[in-house]
Every structure is written in structure tokens, then in C-alpha cells.
Amino acid sequence: MAKVIIFGILDTAELAHWYLENDSEHNVVAFTVNQEYLKEDTFKGLPVVAFENLEDKYPPSQFKLFAPMTGRNMNQLREKVYLAGKEKGYEYISYISSKATVCGNEIGENCFILEDNTLQPFTKIGNNVVLWSGNHIGHHGEIKDHVFFTSHVVMSGHCTIESHCFFGVNATIRDYSHLAQGTLLAMGASLTKQKTEEWGVYVGNPAKKLEGKISHELY
Incomplete structure (x- = not known):
């Protein structure tokens, strides 16, 4: 079991939250988005934090990421987020x-x-x-x-x-x-x-x- 932060707060992130909560052993603890899209402090009853300083509150030694984004721009946007998380030291589920x-x-x-x-x-x-x-x-x-x-x-x-x-x-x-x-x-x-x-x-x-x-x- 891992403590997981989901990237995003749109439909795909909401679906990922449902699947992880209902069909996995993982525990979703928060959501994260880039600072410019941070409009609300909570989503699905969980904290939403800025991706830019995610590791300050949720260090990669204790938490894992999941970025189940759409295929926009031929998956290059999802790739960019994935690699940014890797650069911060996170493992992904x-x-x-x-x-x-x-x-x-x-x-x-x-x-x-x-x-x-x-x-x-x-x-x-x-x-x-x-x-x-x-x-x-x-x-x-x-x-x-x-x-x-x-x-x-x-x-x-x-x-x-x-x-x-x-x-x-x-x-x-x-x-x-x-x-x-x-x-x-x-x-x-x-x-x-x-x-x-x-x-x-x-x-x-x-x-x-x-x-x-x-x-x-x-x-």
C-alpha cells in the first residue's frame, strides 16, 4: 500500500480517485496541480497543493504520485508532468x-x-x-x-x-x-x-x- 497524491482535479483525476479508493490497496491523501490552476484548497474532501512545492509537505520518501492525465497533445503534456515528478524524486504507482x-x-x-x-x-x-x-x-x-x-x-x-x-x-x-x-x-x-x-x-x-x-x- 502506498500513500498517493493524484495530479489534477478534473474528470480523469476524479475517476482515478474513485478507482484507487474502490479497487486498490492504495490510500489517496491529496491532489496536486500547478500553482496557476490552484483555485480551491480541497477536492473530494482532500487537500489540493501546488505542484511547485509539493515535496515540502509531501516528501517523495513517504509519498508516491499518480498522474492519470488525458492524451492531450499526443501524450506530451502527460509526459511533461510525469518527468517533472521524477525530477522531484517521486516514484509513481x-x-x-x-x-x-x-x-x-x-x-x-x-x-x-x-x-x-x-x-x-x-x-x-x-x-x-x-x-x-x-x-x-x-x-x-x-x-x-x-x-x-x-x-x-x-x-x-x-x-x-x-x-x-x-x-x-x-x-x-x-x-x-x-x-x-x-x-x-x-x-x-x-x-x-x-x-x-x-x-x-x-x-x-x-x-x-x-x-x-x-x-x-x-x-
């Missing part, structure tokens, strides 16, 4: 729903894995990865750092997902695919090619790259 199916997978820190995800054997999950509800993560693959799966995404076996990728609802990835850094696979898109281009945006079935579009400028 991961949340894995008791209703997810895991098979002894190697899973990094600050991961948020919700209910009804299926992680087949021999697939690795990096740091700072979000798997929203109901995804199929195929065997013998790897999802690297700062990746966001929405819901009902199918990743077939033997896939490699590089950092900062984002997958819309009901996206499908064929087996043995290698998705380059910053790939955005849109809602309902079906990737039949085995490789993508860095920061490419792919839409449709079969998925095609949108020319002139760069994912981190769109999302």
Missing part, C-alpha cells in the same frame, strides 16, 4: 483494474489500466501508458512509453507501438505492425499496413495517412 485480464505482463509505472482490458502473455507495457476500458492487447508485443489507447481498440499479436501514439475508439491494428512514434490511428480506423510514419495521422478502413497532417499539431 500504476493502477490495474481487478477486472482486467493480465498474464504476468511487465508493466511500467504511472500506467492507468481500466476494466475489461485483456493483456495477452509476453507483451510489455512501458511507463505512463493509459489503456481505457475494453481493449485487446495481443501477445508478444510491446507498447512503449507515453501511449494512450481509448476503448475497444484491438492490437493484434507481435506489434510494436512506439512512444506518443494515440488510438481512437474501435481502432484495429494488424499483427506484426510497427507503429512509429506519434502515430494517431483515428476512431474506427483499421491499419492493414505493417508500418506507419512518425507523427502520421491514419484514418479509414483500410487506414490511409492524411497527407500534410502531423498528429501533435492536431491533438
Whole structure:
């Protein structure tokens, strides 16, 4: 069990608080946001403190962080917060729903894995990865750092997902695919090619790259 501070006070932080309080052994003790967003002293009945001086009240030797943020700016905002916490000396917890199916997978820190995800054997999950509800993560693959799966995404076996990728609802990835850094696979898109281009945006079935579009400028 860890004493945990959650980064954020919006919907995702509220959801994280619910999951940790109802489906984990961890104890949420506070929330934190950057000073410019500190408008209230409490949230969900717990203190809200400025991230800039968080370690003064909640030292990293005694507390851990959890930053379950959205995929805004192709996960780069969440990455920035994650790295800032690491620079302060904090370790991060991961949340894995008791209703997810895991098979002894190697899973990094600050991961948020919700209910009804299926992680087949021999697939690795990096740091700072979000798997929203109901995804199929195929065997013998790897999802690297700062990746966001929405819901009902199918990743077939033997896939490699590089950092900062984002997958819309009901996206499908064929087996043995290698998705380059910053790939955005849109809602309902079906990737039949085995490789993508860095920061490419792919839409449709079969998925095609949108020319002139760069994912981190769109999302």
C-alpha cells in the first residue's frame, strides 16, 4: 500500500480517485496541480497543493504520485508532468483494474489500466501508458512509453507501438505492425499496413495517412 497524491482535479483525476479508493490497496491523501490552476484548497474532501512545492509537505520518501492525465497533445503534456515528478524524486504507482485480464505482463509505472482490458502473455507495457476500458492487447508485443489507447481498440499479436501514439475508439491494428512514434490511428480506423510514419495521422478502413497532417499539431 502506498500513500498517493493524484495530479489534477478534473474528470480523469476524479475517476482515478474513485478507482484507487474502490479497487486498490492504495490510500489517496491529496491532489496536486500547478500553482496557476490552484483555485480551491480541497477536492473530494482532500487537500489540493501546488505542484511547485509539493515535496515540502509531501516528501517523495513517504509519498508516491499518480498522474492519470488525458492524451492531450499526443501524450506530451502527460509526459511533461510525469518527468517533472521524477525530477522531484517521486516514484509513481500504476493502477490495474481487478477486472482486467493480465498474464504476468511487465508493466511500467504511472500506467492507468481500466476494466475489461485483456493483456495477452509476453507483451510489455512501458511507463505512463493509459489503456481505457475494453481493449485487446495481443501477445508478444510491446507498447512503449507515453501511449494512450481509448476503448475497444484491438492490437493484434507481435506489434510494436512506439512512444506518443494515440488510438481512437474501435481502432484495429494488424499483427506484426510497427507503429512509429506519434502515430494517431483515428476512431474506427483499421491499419492493414505493417508500418506507419512518425507523427502520421491514419484514418479509414483500410487506414490511409492524411497527407500534410502531423498528429501533435492536431491533438
